[in-house]
Amino acid sequence: MNDNGAKPLMFEATCDTTERLSSTTERLILHDIQQVNEYFIQIPDATGVSRLSGVKKIIIALRILQYGVPADIVDEYIRIGETAAIATLNFFTKMIVAIYKGIHLRSPNEVDVTRLLQEREQRGFPGMLEFRLYPLAL
Template sequence: MALHRQRHAAEGASSSRHPNSQPRMLIQCNPLEGYERLWNDYFAQPSIYPPNVFRRRFRMIRDIFLRIHFAVGTHDDYFVQKRDASGRLGLPSFQKMIVAIRMLAYGVTTDLLDEYVRIGESTTRLSMKKFVKAIVSIFGGKYLRSPTSNDIARLLEVGQRCGFPRMLDSIDCMYWK
């Protein structure tokens, strides 16, 4: 019976439980290569890309990224690199966090990230879910809340200084009551 299932899957036939699905394909994409590329591009000293490119690509400065990285890794051990059952090192936390941030910053799908970061689709989706949950849990009380009267006054003052009187939001921001 087991031999029949293996041959059945190898021939590309669909299973009765998932009639439209294809058998999973394992692609050896060398995630270590993706990690080394990310490290050399943005975090090594000296890095290939300067701080202004980091800010443009990640939508934040590197110091804030590193603070978020530390907070998320402390909050959820999914973002801590561990060994799997066979003793191989799992994915580094930088890779898992970067795919989530890039998906949020650029609104891209998992496929676009795989070629550069070298993480599979299911891991990218899981990283995104866990990252968002961690961010909401860690920073939600302070940053993901409705503005107070003091916040509104401060934002209006900043807008006034920048030449935008009475502006509280912009086109790409949520509307606040």
Template sequence: MHRPLFLHILSALETHDSYFVQKRDVAGKIGLSSLQKVTAAMRMFAYGVSADSVDDYVRIGESTTIESLDRFTKAIVANFSDEYLRSPTKEDTTRLLAIGEQWGFPRMLGSIDCMHWTWKNCPIAYHGMYTGHIHTP
């Protein structure tokens, strides 16, 4: 994901829900940052991993990750559903078909799903993460 897009989403979430704003607790200790909470939620969505597996990467607890995911989902729907979570209009379809044509994929609407292609030089560490329905990377 491009950094400006991530920061746009982060800003929208912070504006929508104060949970994503970094605060101090009662003892004056700084809490988790919005970057940690949003990254944990996005990693769970992107890689389909469990909440406790995000702890090693983001340094955030399982219960906080689950709450972040729940609030992230609700905030995304509230902020972006009118623009992105809707059926495409005729103008959208025309624009997407033109983009596909420009990139050499005429009459294609959407993106290419490469999960059926075998990744010959897939690192061993990624085998489980990138295994398709035929059980090969």
């Protein structure tokens, strides 16, 4: 909720509160990331004031990824600067790749492809395994 009485941001109404992760998966991700990177552990700064919690940092990254919102929108929602939101997103994505690369971010094998093709037929999702190359805008 905004302190200044302004209307809530469009995606704010659908988000959980800022101090709560909505699923067990999100909590497991936070735990795994905290084991590898101190950036997601809440520590006091030089003046003794606590910095953003790991929960808020995870929520920042997930909201940017989930809703496709720019970092300056998140700074109004969680009270974090745009630069810090971008840094949080960068740390988060790098940690996800580093931690889960061997488990979840691998190329599909033959069994996976067969299962995905069956799901595609059942759900009517024709572009599921198609890859397209788009020219880069210069």
